[in-house]
Amino acid sequence: MTKQDPLFALKVQDVVKSFAEVMVLRRIKFSLQPGEVAVVLGANGAGKSTLLRILAMLTQPDSGNIYIYGKDTTKNGPEARALTGSVLHSPMLYADMSVRENLTLFAELYRLKNINILIEKNAVKVGIQSKLDHRVRTLSHGFQKRAALARALMHEPQLLLLDEPESGLDSRSVSHLDNIVEEYRSSGRTILMTTHIIEHALEISDKAIVITDGHVHLESTTTCLNKSNILSAYSHALPKTSGDL
Amino acid sequence: MRESLAVIWAIGRKDLLLETRNKDIIVAVSAFALLVLMVFTFAIDINQVNAKLTGPGILWASIAFAGVTGLNRAFALELEGNTLEALMLAPISRDLIYVGKMFGNFLFLTASQIIVVPIFAVLFNLAVLRWEMLIISLLTTIGFSAIGTLFAAMSMRVRAREVMLPLLFLPVVTPLIMAAVESTSHVVNDGSWPEIAQWIQLALAFDIAFIVISAFIFQQILED
Numbered sequence: 121m122t123k124q125d126p127l128f129a130l131k132v133q134d135v136v137k138s139f140a141e142v143m144v145l146r147r148i149k150f151s152l153q154p155g156e157v158a159v160v161l162g163a164n165g166a167g168k169s170t171l172l173r174i175l176a177m178l179t180q181p182d183s184g185n186i187y188i189y190g191k192d193t194t195k196n197g198p199e200a201r202a203l204t205g206s207v208l209h210s211p212m213l214y215a216d217m218s219v220r221e222n223l224t225l226f227a228e229l230y231r232l233k234n235i236n237i238l239i240e241k242n243a244v245k246v247g248i249q250s251k252l253d254h255r256v257r258t259l260s261h262g263f264q265k266r267a268a269l270a271r272a273l274m275h276e277p278q279l280l281l282l283d284e285p286e287s288g289l290d291s292r293s294v295s296h297l298d299n300i301v302e303e304y305r306s307s308g309r310t311i312l313m314t315t316h317i318i319e320h321a322l323e324i325s326d327k328a329i330v331i332t333d334g335h336v337h338l339e340s341t342t343t344c345l346n347k348s349n350i351l352s353a354y355s356h357a358l359p360k361t362s363g364d365l
Numbered sequence: 366m367r368e369s370l371a372v373i374w375a376i377g378r379k380d381l382l383l384e385t386r387n388k389d390i391i392v393a394v395s396a397f398a399l400l401v402l403m404v405f406t407f408a409i410d411i412n413q414v415n416a417k418l419t420g421p422g423i424l425w426a427s428i429a430f431a432g433v434t435g436l437n438r439a440f441a442l443e444l445e446g447n448t449l450e451a452l453m454l455a456p457i458s459r460d461l462i463y464v465g466k467m468f469g470n471f472l473f474l475t476a477s478q479i480i481v482v483p484i485f486a487v488l489f490n491l492a493v494l495r496w497e498m499l500i501i502s503l504l505t506t507i508g509f510s511a512i513g514t515l516f517a518a519m520s521m522r523v524r525a526r527e528v529m530l531p532l533l534f535l536p537v538v539t540p541l542i543m544a545a546v547e548s549t550s551h552v553v554n555d556g557s558w559p560e561i562a563q564w565i566q567l568a569l570a571f572d573i574a575f576i577v578i579s580a581f582i583f584q585q586i587l588e589d
Contacts, residue, residue: 178450180588202456212451214379216386228375229455231368256446271451 128187129154129279129310130175135184137170144170146334148184152327154278155308157301159321159342162331163354168314169209171331172283175312176206188279202230205277207285211268215257219248219267222256223274230275242270247296261288266296273300280304282313286320298324318347330354372457376465381472383442394435394477399484401427406488413490420489421549425542428478429509433531435473436513439466440521449521453587463514463583467576470510470517478502491553497561498552504568505545508575512537515579518586537575544568 130152137145144167152158160168173179175186177193177200186193191200213222220239227235243249246266256264265288272280286294301324304311315321321328322342330338330353338353384390405423409415443449443466452462482502486493513534520529548564550556 176454178453198456198458201454204454206454208450210447210450212447212454214383214448215446216383217379221382225375225379226451226455229372229452229457231371 127153129156129189130312131185131187132171132175133185133187135171135174135181135186137167137174137179137181144334145174145181148331148334148336150329150336150339152310152312154189154310155305156327157305157311157325158313158327158329159325160312160314160329160331161316161318161321161354162314166331167334168331169283172206172208172281172312172314176204176208176281177201178208202275203278204281205272205275205279206281206283207265207268207272208281208283211256211261211264213256213264213267213271216255218253218255219243219259219270220252222267223252223271226271227274232275238274239270242273245273245296245300246270247293262290262293265289266293269297269300278309280309280311280313282311284314284316286315286317294320318351322346369458369461372455372461373465373468376452376462377468377472380439380442380466380469384473387442389442390435390438390473391476391480393438394431394473395480397431397434398427398477398481401430402481402485402488411489416489416491417550417553420485420491421546421553423489424482424485424493424549425505425545428474428481428505429535429538429542430531431477431481432474432509432513433534435477436470436509436517436534437527437530439470439473439514440517441526444521449587459584459587460580462587463518463580464576466518467510467514467579470514471506474506474509475502478506493549493553495552497558498549500565501545501548501552501561501568504565504572505541508541508568508572509538511572511575511579512541515575515583515586518583541568541571544571 128151132148132150135145135148136143148171160171162168170179174181177197188200188203191203193200217225223239223242224235227238232238239252240249243252246269248263248266248270251259251263251267256267259267265285269285285297289297301311325342328338328340328342329336332353402423405419409419453459482493516530516533520526520533523529544564544567548561548568551560551564
């Protein structure tokens with residue numbers, strides 16, 4: 121295939137990833153339309169986090185292709201990264217810099233204009249405006265996660281990747297997150313997130329992708345799913361000894 | 366080009382900001398280098414002949430060994446908060462991350478030399494504060510930073526990275542240390558410019574070759 125359909129916000133084609141002898145992702149294949157909010161579900165070790173790291177272009181797949189709004193992540197890495205915002209497990213912030221200094225640094229790396237206005241706007245969006253001048257080291261995990269979310273939103277990415285975004289967040293922070301998800305959906309932008317909270321996932325998303333043993337076991341709109349469908353898909357997972365890959 | 370320079374400056378300035386807060390690297394590198402110099406001043410009878418004979422070697426060996434400590438620390442900071450991955454998320458070519466980190470390391474090593482070289486000049490009673498020495502220092506520090514940044518990145522996920530970095534770094538920088546020692550030797554012995562220049566040319570060629578090679582390999586390391 122030489123040309124990708126630009127209508128797909130994300131197209132994942134036959135992605136394979138192994139670590140040493142362990143095959144974590146086996147020909148993963150799915151796509152998302154612009155404006156779609158999708159959740160990736162799966163038991164521990166199913167390969168969700170590895171998939172998100174590959175989509176965020178932090179890890180190379182062994183084979184397969186990924187297109188973000190038509191941009192091949194292997195051939196057009198910087199262009200694809202400009203369209204993507206990622207919040208993964210770790211907040212990935214400099215602990216001895218303030219939240220504002222961190223956001224300024226990343227705004228400069230993304231070559232953004234009107235940086236101060238953007239920082240204030242996104243700080244309000246995630247509820248960290250009172251913590252902007254605090255060093256990251258002094259913040260709770262929840263505030264660090266919010267700051268990471270603000271960093272991911274700074275360049276207004278078309279595709280937002282969130283790896284268990286609600287972990288460590290209080291209910292108020294989760295509601296900030298839900299607002300962001302809703303804003304993304306209404307503005308025609310796309311979110312792909314992983315989570316372990318199935319009920320919440322089904323509530324806020326349009327599509328669920330269940331990964332078991334490195335395969336897409338189930339891909340469906342969330343209106344036709346309930347918790348027991350998902351858990352039944354989980355049960356197809358083979359037992360693994362490692363943690364969440 | 367202007368945008369690339371802005372990215373490099375942003376990464377280097379961030380390293381400098383963190384260093385002004387933590388004071389980990391410059392203090393450690395300078396203290397280590399000064400300790401080595403002090404040990405040698407006691408170990409060797411520093412008369413005018415011995416100083417000119419051994420001083421340049423002692424100076425550059427102390428800076429190279431001390432530099433390893435700083436290079437290790439500069440990357441350890443990125444590992445602590447997984448922040449290297451945050452840099453990798455940015456829509457920039459990954460060789461700019463390399464040049465930015467190299468620039469930061471260059472600043473730390475230069476700051477350490479600003480402390481160490483004048484003290485060396487006093488301890489060994491050698492006239493090294495000359496413009497030729499400025500060129501030698503500049504080229505040697507660029508080379509140390511270029512290779513050190515690459516090897517620090519290579520060894521960052523290795524369990525024994527503190528051991529691995531000197532094992533990788535020191536053999537590769539040997540030609541650069543040689544060029545620095547020989548050219549400094551000519552400086553302290555009032556050698557002619559052509560004598561100094563031949564070693565400066567070697568250092569320059571070394572720097573250019575290793576910046577290009579290292580930037581390429583660094584991208585592969587990050588994407589591995």
